[in-house]
Amino acid sequence: MVHFYRNPLLLLSALVSNALLPAIADANQDVFSLQQPSGAPPPKTLPLRRIEWGQLNFISTTDTHGWLAGHLLQPSYAADWGDYTSFIEHIKETADEKGVDVIVVDDGDQHDGNGLSDATFPTGEVSQKILMMAPIDLMSIGNHELYQCEVTQQTYDMVAPHFDGRYLTSNVEIMLSNGSWVHIGQRSYRFTTKHQGINIMSFGFLFDFKLNCNNSRVSEVEDVVQQAWFQSAIREPGIDMFLVFGHYPIRFWPEMWAIHRAIRAVHKSIPIQYFGGHSHVRDFTVLDSRASALQAGRFLETVGWLSIEGIEPGKSEDSPDYAKPLKYSRRYLDFNPYSLSFHANKTLGPDGTFGTENGKAISKIIDNYRQELNLTYPFGCVPTDYLLEKAKYPGPNSLLSLMEDHVLQNLISDDKTLHGNSRLIFINSGSLRYDMYGGIFTVDSGYIVSPFDNAWLHIPSVPYSIAKKILAKLNALDHIFMELTTPISRTMTVRQQNLGDTFDINVMNSLLSTMSGPDDQEDLKTTGYVTIDDYGMDGDDTPHKPYPLYYLPNAITTEDAFPSDGSEPDRVDVVFLDFMKPFLLDALARIDSSTPMEEWKILEYGGKPVKELIKDYVRGWGTECLKDTR
Ligand SMILES: *[C@@H]1O[C@H](CO)[C@@H](O)[C@H](O)[C@H]1NC(C)=O
Ligand SMILES: *[C@@H]1O[C@H](CO)[C@@H](O)[C@H](O)[C@H]1NC(C)=O
Ligand SMILES: *[C@@H]1O[C@H](CO)[C@@H](O)[C@H](O)[C@H]1NC(C)=O
Ligand SMILES: *[C@@H]1O[C@H](CO)[C@@H](O)[C@H](O)[C@H]1NC(C)=O
Ligand SMILES: [Zn+2]
Ligand SMILES: [Zn+2]
Numbered sequence: 001m002v003h004f005y006r007n008p009l010l011l012l013s014a015l016v017s018n019a020l021l022p023a024i025a026d027a028n029q030d031v032f033s034l035q036q037p038s039g040a041p042p043p044k045t046l047p048l049r050r051i052e053w054g055q056l057n058f059i060s061t062t063d064t065h066g067w068l069a070g071h072l073l074q075p076s077y078a079a080d081w082g083d084y085t086s087f088i089e090h091i092k093e094t095a096d097e098k099g100v101d102v103i104v105v106d107d108g109d110q111h112d113g114n115g116l117s118d119a120t121f122p123t124g125e126v127s128q129k130i131l132m133m134a135p136i137d138l139m140s141i142g143n144h145e146l147y148q149c150e151v152t153q154q155t156y157d158m159v160a161p162h163f164d165g166r167y168l169t170s171n172v173e174i175m176l177s178n179g180s181w182v183h184i185g186q187r188s189y190r191f192t193t194k195h196q197g198i199n200i201m202s203f204g205f206l207f208d209f210k211l212n213c214n215n216s217r218v219s220e221v222e223d224v225v226q227q228a229w230f231q232s233a234i235r236e237p238g239i240d241m242f243l244v245f246g247h248y249p250i251r252f253w254p255e256m257w258a259i260h261r262a263i264r265a266v267h268k269s270i271p272i273q274y275f276g277g278h279s280h281v282r283d284f285t286v287l288d289s290r291a292s293a294l295q296a297g298r299f300l301e302t303v304g305w306l307s308i309e310g311i312e313p314g315k316s317e318d319s320p321d322y323a324k325p326l327k328y329s330r331r332y333l334d335f336n337p338y339s340l341s342f343h344a345n346k347t348l349g350p351d352g353t354f355g356t357e358n359g360k361a362i363s364k365i366i367d368n369y370r371q372e373l374n375l376t377y378p379f380g381c382v383p384t385d386y387l388l389e390k391a392k393y394p395g396p397n398s399l400l401s402l403m404e405d406h407v408l409q410n411l412i413s414d415d416k417t418l419h420g421n422s423r424l425i426f427i428n429s430g431s432l433r434y435d436m437y438g439g440i441f442t443v444d445s446g447y448i449v450s451p452f453d454n455a456w457l458h459i460p461s462v463p464y465s466i467a468k469k470i471l472a473k474l475n476a477l478d479h480i481f482m483e484l485t486t487p488i489s490r491t492m493t494v495r496q497q498n499l500g501d502t503f504d505i506n507v508m509n510s511l512l513s514t515m516s517g518p519d520d521q522e523d524l525k526t527t528g529y530v531t532i533d534d535y536g537m538d539g540d541d542t543p544h545k546p547y548p549l550y551y552l553p554n555a556i557t558t559e560d561a562f563p564s565d566g567s568e569p570d571r572v573d574v575v576f577l578d579f580m581k582p583f584l585l586d587a588l589a590r591i592d593s594s595t596p597m598e599e600w601k602i603l604e605y606g607g608k609p610v611k612e613l614i615k616d617y618v619r620g621w622g623t624e625c626l627k628d629t630r
Contacts, residue, residue, distance in 0.1 A: 048339060048342050048343070048541055048542065049541070050343070051305050051307075051331055051333075051343050051541075052307055052329035053094075054308045054328075054329060055100050055101070055308065056101050056193065056198060056241075056311055057095060057100060057101065057305070057306070057307045057308075058105060058275070058294070058304070058305070058307070059087075059091060059102065059103075059104045059105070059305060060104070060245075060303070060305075061084075061105075061300065061303060061304070062107035062247070062275070062276070062277030062297070062298070062304075063108075063277050063280055063297070063299065064106070064110050064299065064300050065111065065113030065114060065144065065298070065299055066113050066114035066115070066116050066118060066123075066127045068080060068081035068114075069081070069370060069444075070300060070335065071299070071301070071335075072439075072444075073437035075336060076334050076526055077300065077301045077334060077335045078335075078336050078337065079336050079337050080362075080366055081131070081133070081300075081362055082355070082359040082361070082362035082363030082364070083340055083355070083363065084134060084300075084303070084340065085134045085135065085356065085358050086340070086344070086346075086354055086355050086356040086359030087303070087344050088104055090345070090346055090356070091343075092135070095195070096194075099196075100195055100196065101193035101195050101196050101198065103137050103138065103193075103243070104135065104137045105137065105138045105243075105245050106131075106136050106138075106140070107142065107275055107278075107295075107296075108143075108144075108206070108246065108247040108277060109143065109144040109145070109278065110127065110131055110144065111124045111144045111145060112147075113433070113434075113447075114127075114447060115370075115375040115443060115446070115448065116130075116366070116369065116375065118447045119375060119444075119447065121150070122148055122153075122154050123148070124154060126373065128154065128155075128158060128159055129158075130362065130365060132159065132162045134362070138166050138168065138189065138202060138204070138243075139159070139163055139168070139204075140168050140169065140185075140204030140206070140245055140246040140247055141155065141167075141169045141185070141204070141206055141247065142206065142247040142277065142278065143206065143207075143209045143212070143247065143278070146172070146209065146211075146213060146216050146218070147211065147213060148213055149215040149216075152174055152184070152212075152213060152216045153174070153215065156174045163185065165189055166186075166189055167184070167186065168185050168186055168188065168202065168203060168204025168245075168246070169183050169186070169187070169206070170183075170187045170188065170203045170230070171205055171206055171218060171219040171220070171224045172184055172206050172216060172218050172219075173217045173219075174215055174216050174217075175215050175216070175217070184216070185204070187203070187229060188201060188229075188233050190202070196311070196313060197313050197314070198240045198241055199241070199313060200239070200240065200243050201233060201234070201239045201241075202242070202244070203230075203242070203244050203246070204244075205221055205224075205244065205246035205247070205259065206218055206247045206248065207249070207255045221255040221259060222254075225258055225261075225262035230262070231262075231266075234262070234267070235266060239267075240270075240313045240314065240315075241271040241311055242270065243272075243273050243275075244256075244259055244272060244273070244275075246275070247276070248276050248277070248278060249276055249277075249279035249281075250274060250276035250283055250284075250293035250294070250295045256274055256276060256287075259274075260287055260291065264291075268323070269288075269290050269322060269323035270317060271290045271291065271308070271311050271326055272290065272291040273291070273292065273306070274291070274293035274294070275293065275295070275296075275304070276294075279295070280297065280298035280299075281297060281298075281531075282295065282296065282297045282302055282529055282531040282539065282540070283533050284306075284534055284535055285533065285534050286534045289323070289326065290325065292306075292328050292330075292534075294306045294330055297332065300335050301335055301529075302333065302529075303332075303333040303335055303340070304331075304332060305329075305330065305343075305541075306329070306331075307329045307330075308327070308328055309326065309327040310326040310327050311326065330533075330535060331539060331541050332529065332531060332539050333541045333542075334528065334540075334541060337354070339541060339542060341354040343541075370444070375447075376442055377442055377443045378441070378442050378626060379441045379442065379443075379446070379615050379618045380440075380618040380622055380623055381439065381440055381441070381622060381623055381624055381625035381626070382437065382439060384396075384397060385436070385437050385438045386398065386399040386436040387399055387435045387436075388429070388432060388435055388552060389547075389549050389550055389551075389552055390548055390549065391548075392550050393552060399432055399435065399436055400432070400553075402436075403427065403432070403556065403558075405558075406617060407613050407614060407617045408425045408427065409425070409560045410613055411425060411575070411605075411607045413458070413575075413605050413606050413607055414606025414607065415605070418458070418460070418573060418605075420561055421561060421573045422464075422560070422561050422563070422569035422571070422572045423559075423572050423574070423575050424467055424468075424557050424558070424573075424574050424575065425558045426470070426471070426474070426557045426575065426576040426580060427556060427576070427577055427580075428474075428555045428577065428579065428580055429552050429553060429554060429555065430554075431450060431452055431454065431577060431579070431610050432449060433448065433449060433450060433451060433452075434448045436449050439625065440625055440626060441615075441618045446614070450614055452609070452610065452611065453609055453611075454610055455577075455604065455605075456576070456577065456578070456605035456606065456607050457576055457578050457602055457604060458573050458574060458575040458576070458602075458604075458605040459573070459574045459584075459601060459602055460573050460603065461571040461572075461573065462573070462574045463570070463571055464568055464570060464571060464572050466591050466592050467572045467574050469587075469591045470557070470574065470587045470591065471556075473586075473591060474554050475553045475554050477586075525545045526545070527544060527545050527546070528542060528545070528546075528547065529544055530546035530547075555583075575605055581602065585597050585600065
């Protein structure tokens with residue numbers, strides 16, 4: 001289930017850069033000339049196609065991880081939660097005019113990833129209040145609401161009550177202070193849509209997560225769907241459709257299919273709509289002719305749009321013509337003001353019609369909190385982009401190379417007797433969480449790029465003949481190494497494009513051959529996601545050139561204070577992050593099986609954590625770039 005997609009992705013990148021454009025309708029060039037409120041230039045991009053409306057429509061987000069202020073250094077994703085609120089309000093208004101329904105869903109993982117969430121204790125004290133300001137209809141819990149007991153308590157005390165029955169945790173409970181277990185939100189929610197009168201039974205599930213703090217309990221999905229309450233909920237009379245949303249990947253993982261089998265065992269062809277999350281990808285899967293699933297990426301880079309046509313409210317499942325295939329339209333919208341305003345059919349700018357009163361107020365609140373939490377404090381100006389999987393390693397734009405060549409050697413041990421010793425300094429690439437973009441690096445960027453508090457350990461005076469083999473051994477371990485280090489798994493993004501196990505070059509070629517459009521618009525495309533899902537390649541709203549995706553090693557090392565004549569040292573201090581201890585010992589055991597593990601003397605090393613080393617280095621770049629904007 002968990003794989004690193006190495007070659008297929010590189011292959012995909014090569015293929016897709018030659019892909020032709022999907023047909024473009026309803027172009028509106030004028031929108032390009034509008035200035036965004038933030039002052040950031042609008043992304044240079046191709047005209048968009050209007051979203052397709054159906055009788056029932058969904059707007060969805062997932063894995064927002066605190067990015068409510070948007071991606072300030074990435075124009076493609078530079079909208080904020082206020083813009084999103086304006087978008088929802090306009091879309092709901094349009095739905096009312098059209099006499100169709102729209103439901104707004106969020107699938108959880110709202111903590112960990114951005115200063116707005118992570119600069120408070122517990123995390124999310126501020127960002128969850130802002131999150132709740134948007135008119136979201138249904139929300140579910142993610143694993144990132146369950147790592148810290150305090151965050152789970154916050155979810156129970158603050159978030160679930162706000163949704164008044166529409167915060168669904170069908171398989172997640174919390175233990176109250178008197179020892180009773182209760183569901184954090186509700187197990188199910190049944191409602192009838194405003195215009196079309198569709199009677200919907202909804203559930204909110206979390207995948208079979210095990211690393212939660214002990215004040216919560218996650219029941220396995222497979223078991224829960226056999227429980228009496230679920231079995232009776234799906235048998236309630238008069239249901240037109242099921243809506244199952246939550247925090248589970250919609251491809252490769254078993255949880256969604258367990259739910260699907262359970263419902264289909266009772267209802268052969270009732271419409272079922274799934275929304276998922278957690279694996280941080282854009283994806284759409286077809287379960288059968290009347291059931292599909294959408295997943296809307298991560299970090300507020302994406303707003304998922306889905307419309308359904310062909311639901312027949314009130315019609316009996318036994319009617320002879322009941323099971324006609326439903327018609328779906330899905331789209332992954334880039335999270336920027338241009339694209340949101342385009343689909344809302346409103347204008348940007350100071351006198352524009354896009355920003356609603358609520359939306360503008362929320363943007364202001366976000367700005368104020370960013371100031372208050374000191375997130376805007378500048379450390380320095382990053383001269384160019386330093387990237388993780390999107391840059392070749394080693395290379396001039398690789399964040400790992402920057403660490404290796406310039407940052408790690410600035411580590412200073414608390415033990416003065418070690419100063420000047422030849423040393424190898426190891427970090428795992430999972431200690432870095434997100435790309436470092438060119439531009440101003442703030443307190444917020446610190447949370448984004450490397451939020452972890454780590455201590456350094458060392459093994460003194462290891463024969464170099466052994467130490468020099470450690471890196472290769474660490475990198476021979478599979479990706480597990482990275483997954484463990486960072487609860488927000490970057491490796492998930494490596495699985496973007498959703499090819500993996502099912503990748504098939506013939507399928508790809510036939511997809512490409514069905515697309516047509518003018519080749520010469522290729523250079524107007526911004527770099528971004530190129531998604532291949534069960535409906536093909538036309539889901540990305542903004543046509544993109546694919547991000548390059550490179551394979552990253554598990555670990556990197558810096559050689560420091562080696563003999564100046566270029567010869568090899570006899571012995572080196574092996575310095576590494578505390579997290580890496582078991583992996584390092586394992587590597588040593590493989591290299592030198594004659595030394596028992598206990599004999600390697602592991603000592604504290606002291607020195608600043610990775611995140612502080614990065615900040616110190618960025619300070620050295622100065623704050624010249626700030627002058628341009630004053
Ligand atoms: C614990 O508290 C909850 C909520 O206040 C209450 O509903 C429940 O009955 C209590 N359980 C026990 C065992 O007292
Ligand atoms: C939960 O874990 C904490 C420490 O992390 C411990 O103090 C507490 O007793 C545990 N509670 C239960 C019910 O196991
Ligand atoms: C957009 O709004 C204008 C009025 O502001 C209206 O004339 C036009 O039909 C709308 N376009 C769409 C696609 O709804
Ligand atoms: C903001 O953060 C910086 C860097 O950590 C610190 O030097 C400064 O004192 C902080 N300012 C406030 C007002 O907390
Ligand atoms: Zn997530
Ligand atoms: Zn998750």
